[in-house]
Each structure stands twice: as structure tokens, then as C-alpha cells.
Amino acid sequence: MSQNLAFAQLLDMGIPAGRARVALIRTKGDVMSAAERVFGGEFDWIASDDEGSKEEARSELVIAGLETKSKRSSGDQEDSSFSITDEDQDVINGLDYDELPEETVLSDPYAGIFFSKDRIEKIIEIAEEDEWLDISPFPRLSTKAAQGENMRVRVMSMGDWMKGCPEGNEQSLLFQLYNYFGTPVECSSGCGHQYERKHQTFFLIFNISKKKRVVNSKKGKRRGKHESILEEEALLHCPNIQGVLIGVGLEMVERAFIHGKEMSSTCSKSPLSKRRRTAVSKSKKPSIQNPELSGASGSKDDVDLSDLKSAANHAVQKVVGYFKGTGYDGQANEDRSGQVAAEQAQSAADVTTAQLLAQVCVYLPSLNRASGTRMSDHLVHPTALAHLRRRSGFMNELLRNDSLSDMSMRGGLYHILFDWLEVLSAHEALAGMLAMPQMRPAKSEIVTDGILQGNNQVFVTYEGTSSLRELLENCSIQAQAALRGLQATATNDKSVMMREDRELGKRRSPRRLKEDDKDEKVQLDSFCKRIISTVQRIDHSLIDIKGIAFVERMRNSLPSLFTAGMKLGDRERGDGNEEALIKLYEEWARKSRFRYCDMSTPSKEKHDVAGYMHAFSSSLQNIANMDAPKRSLAIAKELAVLTTSLPAAWHSTIFLRVDENRVDCLKAMIIGPEGTPYENGCFIFDLFLPLEYNQKSPLIRSMTTNGGLFRYNPNLYKDGKVCLSLLGTWSGPGWISGHSTLLQVFISIQSMVFCEEPYLNEPGWESYSGVRSKAYSANIRRMTITDAMANNIRAPPECFEDEVKTHFQLKAKDIRKQLDKWQKLDDGCANFGEDYDSGLNGTVAAKVESGKTPFELAADVLRTLLAMVETEAH
Structure with missing residues (x-):
């Protein structure tokens, strides 16, 4: 913005020419600040154009030291324009504006105002x-x-x-x-x-x-x-x-x-009972009134839209009298009239x-x-x-x-x-x-x-x-x-x-x-x-x-994804207070949650189709060089959403890896949520998107089974089967073509399967939240320590090596406290991972020569591994 344009803008606001000149000089050319200071009365001592002669107004400027006698001798030509002396120009070009050119300083009306997200x-x-x-x-x-x-x-x-x-x-x-x-x-x-x-x-x-x-x-x-x-x-x-x-x-x-958001929210409210005991009434197509003509007003408070991630904020919330994750039988067809x-x-x-x-x-x-x-x-x-x-x-x-x-x-x-x-x-x-x-x-x-x-x-x-x-x-x-x-x-x-x-x-x-x-x-x-x-x-x-410089600082503060080979620096791992550690962990998790990697394995013969480090390697090979346009579109949209929508929090994070050449080949690592028997464990899942995706659900296999020995949940079998109605492996509302997503699958596992009382995941057992449920949870805690924690530290899973190490390095102190808490809840029994109901009526395991229970032995091993991981970090 030129000087004359700035001057003309102040005149257009009704500001007298003399006051406009002085205000622009005092504010270093900032039009908005100049107008504010004039209307605030700061320059009332300068006569307005109709309060005195031009010569009187000019004399006021000379007294104030803002105009020279040589300027006065130039006549009335300056009445319709604005000029700044060399001295004034030097002030405007000073260091207060980060040494930016004059045109840049004058063009930004908010140059001198501090803004912050913490304000x-x-x-x-x-x-x-x-x-x-x-x-x-x-x-x-x-x-x-x-x-x-x-x-x-x-x-x-x-x-x-x-x-x-x-x-x-x-x-x-x-x-x-x-x-x-x-x-x-x-x-x-x-x-x-x-x-x-x-x-x-x-x-x-x-x-x-x-x-x-x-x-x-x-x-x-x-x-x-x-x-x-x-x-x-x-x-x-x-x-x-x-x-x-x-x-x-x-x-x-x-x-x-706001009116449209309220209408959409009202229409979407419908019973979603898993038991389907009552029919959902069909909603008529809503009529949207034009709020400009009808005067319909919205709420003064601007409330953020809720999304699927809110379901994973805490896994111990209770709903309708039962714990989260309680299993129900139901119908396969879901009433979507509300949606x-x-x-x-x-x-x-x-x-x-x-x-x-x-x-x-x-x-x-x-x-x-x-x-x-x-x-x-x-x-x-x-x-x-x-x-x-x-x-x-x-x-x-x-x-x-x-x-x-x-x-x-x-x-x-x-x-x-x-x-x-x-x-x-x-x-x-x-x-x-x-x-x-x-x-x-x-x-x-x-x-x-x-x-x-x-x-x-x-x-x-x-x-x-x-x-x-x-x-x-x-x-x-x-x-x-x-x-x-x-x-x-x-x-x-x-x-x-x-x-x-x-x-x-x-x-x-x-x-x-x-x-x-x-x-x-x-x-x-x-x-x-x-x-x-x-x-x-x-x-x-x-x-x-x-x-x-400003743009570079801004870009450094923006959300981003880690690139290949990017790791958390030693200085960043420094011992800070708990609040700083949580902030560091969540920032790292946000950047690391989504990444591409190479999951392929070298083929034995030159013309052989490449294999994959994946549970569905044969399926991937069978559809090599084949594609369906709708599937490609669905996958592209899904991956776009997952880059920024996967939960990344101190109490639970979901990491996803996608093969750099085959976007239908995925691996996920879900960190066990806080307050559950799975807390801080690393659970790996392999996913394959078949040729019929998104018309059909993805295929998913649990890989954290201790070599096929541990069944972590009524819905997670020791052979890797994942039982969810969303995946078509259990009765109830299933996959909805064009609407269901991978994010829903991940959130369902994180918040509904990995819950506080996993024993209740089995339909019909919701009333057994007493001794049997506590014994089952104690058994899962021992399996989590042995396999989802210790085994993963010893042999980090493919594609998640850095994430596993960093997770345990940053959470080592917190996990030690967790072990002390879990030890008080342990019943002294050994691990029973074969069957769902195993160990519920078992006796306390005999202590070994050291006098320690199976839980204490597993906890000691984990503490040793945590110390080793912390040493590697420094």
C-alpha cells in the first residue's frame, strides 16, 4: 500500500488531513493503528481542516517537530498527498518490523499485534x-x-x-x-x-x-x-x-x-441400540429454511463437531449401565434412516x-x-x-x-x-x-x-x-x-x-x-x-x-508426518516433567502414526510375483497387476483420512503402515488404552483390502498371539481371527458399502475390544462382572506383560521397530508405576492363553524357588528390558 493510498484511506474515514499525516508518521505507516489513535483523541490538539487556517495547522506540525519549514514553503501542493521525510522513512524501515521492506510493512495491518493459540x-x-x-x-x-x-x-x-x-x-x-x-x-x-x-x-x-x-x-x-x-x-x-x-x-x-449444522444434527439423532429392541422411526426429508429470510438464529457458542476419535478418549467409560465393550447379539441390517x-x-x-x-x-x-x-x-x-x-x-x-x-x-x-x-x-x-x-x-x-x-x-x-x-x-x-x-x-x-x-x-x-x-x-x-x-x-x-523467515517458522510449527529415517533426537528425549513428557509423546505420535514402508520380500525367480511380510501375502500375490476403479477411489479416500485422523494420545495411539507400492497392504499397531488390561501393550494387526473393497469389508488378522498361544479377548482368537460384526465375523450390524471405513474398524478394536472388562465382550456374559471377570482380566495383564510388551521389545515387529522402541523409552517410568499397580491386582495364577474360559477356576500357581509369582517374574523381565531401552536412548 503506497503512502498516498494510506493517506487517502484516512481522509475517506473523515479524518482531517493534518491529523492523518501526523498519525501515519507516529504509527510508521500503519493505517489501522493510525485511525484508532485519531479516533481515540490522541491528535485532537491538531486543528481540523475546518477549525483553522491551513497555515495554523502547519504551524502546529512544525511545533510538534513533524514538519520542516522547507515543507511549508512548498505551498498547497501537499494538501492532497502525503509525504514522509528521510528521517521518518528511516524510522519506518527500522528493525521493529524484522527488517522487511517498506511496502511489506505498510501492507500488513496486523504487523504489530501479538496473536497466540494459548491466549x-x-x-x-x-x-x-x-x-x-x-x-x-x-x-x-x-x-x-x-x-x-x-x-x-x-x-x-x-x-x-x-x-x-x-x-x-x-x-x-x-x-x-x-x-x-x-x-x-x-x-x-x-x-x-x-x-x-x-x-x-x-x-x-x-x-x-x-x-x-x-x-x-x-x-x-x-x-x-x-x-x-x-x-x-x-x-x-x-x-x-x-x-x-x-x-x-x-x-x-x-x-x-450453524442452522444447517443443527438441522443435520437433529436428523441424525436416532436410537442405535445394539439389541434392536425398538424400531427406529423413519424421518421425513428435512426442509431447510433460509435463515437470511426467516431470521432463524443459531447458538452463540460455536461447538466443535464430534467424530469417531472421541470414542477412544478413554476406554473405561460406562454406557447404559454396562461397561464399554459389553457384547450384544443383534440383526445384520442397520436402520440408517437417521443418517x-x-x-x-x-x-x-x-x-x-x-x-x-x-x-x-x-x-x-x-x-x-x-x-x-x-x-x-x-x-x-x-x-x-x-x-x-x-x-x-x-x-x-x-x-x-x-x-x-x-x-x-x-x-x-x-x-x-x-x-x-x-x-x-x-x-x-x-x-x-x-x-x-x-x-x-x-x-x-x-x-x-x-x-x-x-x-x-x-x-x-x-x-x-x-x-x-x-x-x-x-x-x-x-x-x-x-x-x-x-x-x-x-x-x-x-x-x-x-x-x-x-x-x-x-x-x-x-x-x-x-x-x-x-x-x-x-x-x-x-x-x-x-x-x-x-x-x-x-x-x-x-x-x-x-x-x-516468518513462513519457515510457521511451517516448522505445522502438523507434519515423519519421513523415512526420521527419528526422535536425543535432546528431545530429555527428562522433563510429566506434562512436558506427555506433550512430547503426543507430538511424536502424531507425526509417526501414518507412514509408507516396504513390506515386500525378494522373489526367488526373476519373473515371480513378489511376496510380502504379511499374513495375507498369498492374497496380495493373487491380485497383483489387477485393479478395480471403485476400489482405487475408496482406498485413496481412506488413506487420506487416516493420515490425520488416527488417534494419537498419551493413553492410546494407533499407528498405521502402508506398503509403498501396494496400498491394499497395511499393518496397524494399536497401543493398549489406559485403564485396561491391555494398557501400553503393542498389538499388531495385518490388513488386506480385497478386490471388492469398499463393497466388502477388509480382511484383518491379529498378529500378537505369542506364536498362536495367547487368546487376548473373546473377539481375538489365538489363530489371529478378529471377531467383529463390522467385519462380517459376528452377527449384528455389518459393513455398509460406501459408508463403513477402516477408521471405524480401528476405533472399534481400540475402544470396544480393548476395554476395561474384556470378559464381558462375550454376548450373554454382561452380568458376570465379578470374580470371573477379574480373574480373566488378571490373566490378560500377565499375557500383555509377557508378549505385547517384553516380546515386542526383544524382537520389534516389522515396520514398527522405531515406534516400539520410542514408545517404551518415553513411557518407561509410567509403565513401572503401572506394574506396581497391576501387581496388587494379580491373583497369583499362571498364564492361561489356550481357551477363552481357561484359568477362571484354576488354583494359585506354585511359587518358584525365588519365591516369586509368575506375574512378578514377568514384571522383573520387563523392568530389565525397559532399563536396556532407556540406556539405548542415551
Whole structure:
């Protein structure tokens, strides 16, 4: 932003020229700070343009030391422009701005403001009652019939207009603009006539395309002979109108988004009893009202969407009177009417939100406007910046979506969102806010005491959250994983039709089926590339505005995956307090949870198909060089989701490895959840995605069995069989084509199989939570120590060598405490791993010569191995 443009923007706000000059010098060219300080009264000592002569104003500047006599002698040519002395220029180019060029400093309105995700602010806001109006959608038509039926719409109150976590003097600027559009204005032709301005005209929560007709007529009359500068298709009069349209428009988008989320949540609520004792009533297709026209309001608090990972937060939660993991028999068919209704509601809401977002996007400052740039494109109004920063919660929530599959299904909305982000990133005054941590409302409470009681005052607590750029990084990681999955399957030239496709082929040709599948792959490929290009554009703009050093620091703090050969450094393993250790472990787990590796084994003959270090090696060999388009698409979407959605927490983590050449070959390691007999054990599973995937479930085999001797659970057999209705190995709701996912399988094992009382996993045994269950859990604890811990330290499983070592190195101290706790719960028996009911009626094992029980012997071995692992770390 040039000096003259900055000066012109202050003049456009009604700031006298003398005060504007001084304010820009004092704030080193920062327009927003200059406006705040002027409106705050800091420069009232300088006479305004109508309070004294130009010479008097200049004398004030000389006295203040802000203008030289040589400048005064230059005459009146400087009245319409702004200039800075060499000394002033040196100050602006100082080290306070990280030695960035002048143009860069002046272009970032938030250059001097500190933002942090750890920040918490408590703000007092006004909760005003809504004002409603009955208005005609076509007020300019001559007859009442042509004007149409009146609509009831809401007027945006000052409280809603000013809500949000303020920076600097933003509140005063918002207050002034709101009042500005509620006061009369004189005719620009100088006839003395005054035109009345009302808040009801400018702050209606009303469709912009309709508001345009209302404001155009009023604004055009007010501007008199300058009416020709108005556009037919957009309200681009001046920065003031820009601030109003963006603020009101974002309020409309937010309400539409919240309303749609509430509708979707309401439709999805249906009984999910595993026993299926009651029928689920079918929901009718929801009708989505347009919140801009109906005035439907959403909740003030922005609540995060729940996802599958919440099920794994703690494995000891109880539900419906029984422990988590209690087994039930049930029907194979599941009533999905609630989910279908929710999807329909979400789709309808997305259309509304996307339309509004596209309409508001027109009024964003843009230096690439097709019809030519306007003053408001160069001189962004401070209130527009404030609203863009405060009212982007819906963007934050959309980018928090952990499912690339869901994002691509809602592609219409997300493409508009990416358009929006690219417009922001292309403008020097807006791009910086994409890297700012956002302040979002966490809770609100009515003031019940003190002088503010009874004045509609509300305490709102704002907490720092991730920036839009940080959230985009997760999307980018998923997009890159999906592209890699698509490329891995695209090398196979031979395409195999599934049985379902053959049946459909009776009505549709195989060529058409193949083309449809190809189109879906092309769409996903295009969607992923769009995400990556959006990230690249934002980073390019941030480099121009903030500098390379800033962008490098930002990238180092963003989520990432470990690359091959990347390990936790010795310095990072340092002995810190428990909180620091947990933070370190979870950061390492997030980066290590997903990785590609080579699982192939060398073939004996040159033309032999390669084998794999995998339980399903023969199945992988049988379908080598074969592919089904729908399967490729499903795998690509699944891998994208798994890169960022696998649980990574101190109390339990899921690690996944994918063969670098065969994305249908996977291995998983699930860390036993805290509070269970499996706690901190490493349990390995091999997975194979058959040719019919996702029409059919994956094949999975448990590999942690102590060589086929240990049965860890009623649903985990010693031969490796995993018994889950989701996998079709048990009666009950099974795999749903196109909807069930690998993540569901992993979460089911982590939170439902690895539970506090695994004895109750067997249907019909839920009432035996006493002695028999305790004995069974004690036996599992001994097996976990012997096999899932000690054996894995001695011989780490393929593809997880580094993860096993690091896990036990970081958790060694915690595991020692765990052993002491488990020893008090042990019954003194030996390991019984052959059968499900073995050992429940057994006697206490005889102590060996050392006088120790089997548990104590196994615990001693593990303690020795932990000490060895810790020594290796240092």
C-alpha cells in the first residue's frame, strides 16, 4: 500500500488531513493503528481542516517537530498527498518490523499485534433483543401486488455488529461506522437537503441481491452527480459500504452454517441400540429454511463437531449401565434412516451456505476484479478487516474436517471456500490474517452481579485456536496421501469389474461404468490438487508480506508426518516433567502414526510375483497387476483420512503402515488404552483390502498371539481371527458399502475390544462382572506383560521397530508405576492363553524357588528390558 493510498484511506474515514499525516508518521505507516489513535483523541490538539487556517495547522506540525519549514514553503501542493521525510522513512524501515521492506510493512495491518493459540480473553458483550421488520422483496415496483408478499427479517443490532474479540481500538471503529449509517447526510450537490439514513436499511439480515436494489436507490440519490460510478451487479461504492456488507454478509453466512449444522444434527439423532429392541422411526426429508429470510438464529457458542476419535478418549467409560465393550447379539441390517436424513439436511444447508459465501466473496477487496479495481479494493476499511478476522469461525470448522472423503462429497461448498481463501491470500492487507491464530467463543455467561447486572451484559470467553493456514495443512496432508493412493493404483492397466458392476451392466454398459468410475477419480484428483494449490498460493503471499523467515517458522510449527529415517533426537528425549513428557509423546505420535514402508520380500525367480511380510501375502500375490476403479477411489479416500485422523494420545495411539507400492497392504499397531488390561501393550494387526473393497469389508488378522498361544479377548482368537460384526465375523450390524471405513474398524478394536472388562465382550456374559471377570482380566495383564510388551521389545515387529522402541523409552517410568499397580491386582495364577474360559477356576500357581509369582517374574523381565531401552536412548 503506497503512502498516498494510506493517506487517502484516512481522509475517506473523515479524518482531517493534518491529523492523518501526523498519525501515519507516529504509527510508521500503519493505517489501522493510525485511525484508532485519531479516533481515540490522541491528535485532537491538531486543528481540523475546518477549525483553522491551513497555515495554523502547519504551524502546529512544525511545533510538534513533524514538519520542516522547507515543507511549508512548498505551498498547497501537499494538501492532497502525503509525504514522509528521510528521517521518518528511516524510522519506518527500522528493525521493529524484522527488517522487511517498506511496502511489506505498510501492507500488513496486523504487523504489530501479538496473536497466540494459548491466549484467553474475557469480553463483555451486549445481548440485545432482536428487531424485526416486515418488508417487501421488491420495494421499487409500482403496485403492491408486484412488490410481493412482505417478509419478516431481522435487523442486525449493534451488539451483534460489535461482537468478537477486539484488537486495539476496533470497537470504536465499529461503533462509529454503525452510528454513521444511522445519521442524516446532506445532499452532495450542495442544495442543503438532508437524506435520512436508517440502520434498518443497511443492517438487515437479508439476501444481498435484494439489499442491493434498496441500497442502490438510496445511495445513488445521495451521491448526486457521481451516481455513474455505481455498478449494476455489485455494491462497490466506498470502503464504508464494504465494511457493512462484509460484516452483515458474514453474519448471514455464520447463521446459515450453524442452522444447517443443527438441522443435520437433529436428523441424525436416532436410537442405535445394539439389541434392536425398538424400531427406529423413519424421518421425513428435512426442509431447510433460509435463515437470511426467516431470521432463524443459531447458538452463540460455536461447538466443535464430534467424530469417531472421541470414542477412544478413554476406554473405561460406562454406557447404559454396562461397561464399554459389553457384547450384544443383534440383526445384520442397520436402520440408517437417521443418517440418510442428516446427509440430506447437510446437503441442503451446504447449498445455502455456498450461495451466501459466493455472494459475499464479491465484496471482498480484490486487486484482480474483472470490472476494474475500486477504492475499496485498495483501501480496505478497518471494520472489514475486523469482521473478516472475527467471523471466520465457519471456515475454521469446515477446515477442521478430518475426512477428505466428506470434503469431496461436499465439494460445492469447499470449492467456494477455497475461492474465498485465494481471494484473501491475493490481497496484501488480508493474507496475513490467514496465519493468525483465531479467537473463538468458548463459553458465555450472563452477568448476575455488580453494576452491569440487568443491563443485558454477557461475559464471553474467547480462546485461541489454530489459524486457517494451520488447518489447511491437515487438508494438504490428506490431499497428498490421496494423490499418492491414486497414482499407486493408476499404474495397473488391467481393470476388473466387480460382481455388483456386472449386475448393473445388464442395464448399463461396462464402458459407461468404467467411465463413471474414472470421472470420480478425476474429480478427486482435481479436488486434491485444488487444496494443494490453495496452500501454495497462501504461502507465496505470506512470503511476500511476512518474509521467508516468518513462513519457515510457521511451517516448522505445522502438523507434519515423519519421513523415512526420521527419528526422535536425543535432546528431545530429555527428562522433563510429566506434562512436558506427555506433550512430547503426543507430538511424536502424531507425526509417526501414518507412514509408507516396504513390506515386500525378494522373489526367488526373476519373473515371480513378489511376496510380502504379511499374513495375507498369498492374497496380495493373487491380485497383483489387477485393479478395480471403485476400489482405487475408496482406498485413496481412506488413506487420506487416516493420515490425520488416527488417534494419537498419551493413553492410546494407533499407528498405521502402508506398503509403498501396494496400498491394499497395511499393518496397524494399536497401543493398549489406559485403564485396561491391555494398557501400553503393542498389538499388531495385518490388513488386506480385497478386490471388492469398499463393497466388502477388509480382511484383518491379529498378529500378537505369542506364536498362536495367547487368546487376548473373546473377539481375538489365538489363530489371529478378529471377531467383529463390522467385519462380517459376528452377527449384528455389518459393513455398509460406501459408508463403513477402516477408521471405524480401528476405533472399534481400540475402544470396544480393548476395554476395561474384556470378559464381558462375550454376548450373554454382561452380568458376570465379578470374580470371573477379574480373574480373566488378571490373566490378560500377565499375557500383555509377557508378549505385547517384553516380546515386542526383544524382537520389534516389522515396520514398527522405531515406534516400539520410542514408545517404551518415553513411557518407561509410567509403565513401572503401572506394574506396581497391576501387581496388587494379580491373583497369583499362571498364564492361561489356550481357551477363552481357561484359568477362571484354576488354583494359585506354585511359587518358584525365588519365591516369586509368575506375574512378578514377568514384571522383573520387563523392568530389565525397559532399563536396556532407556540406556539405548542415551
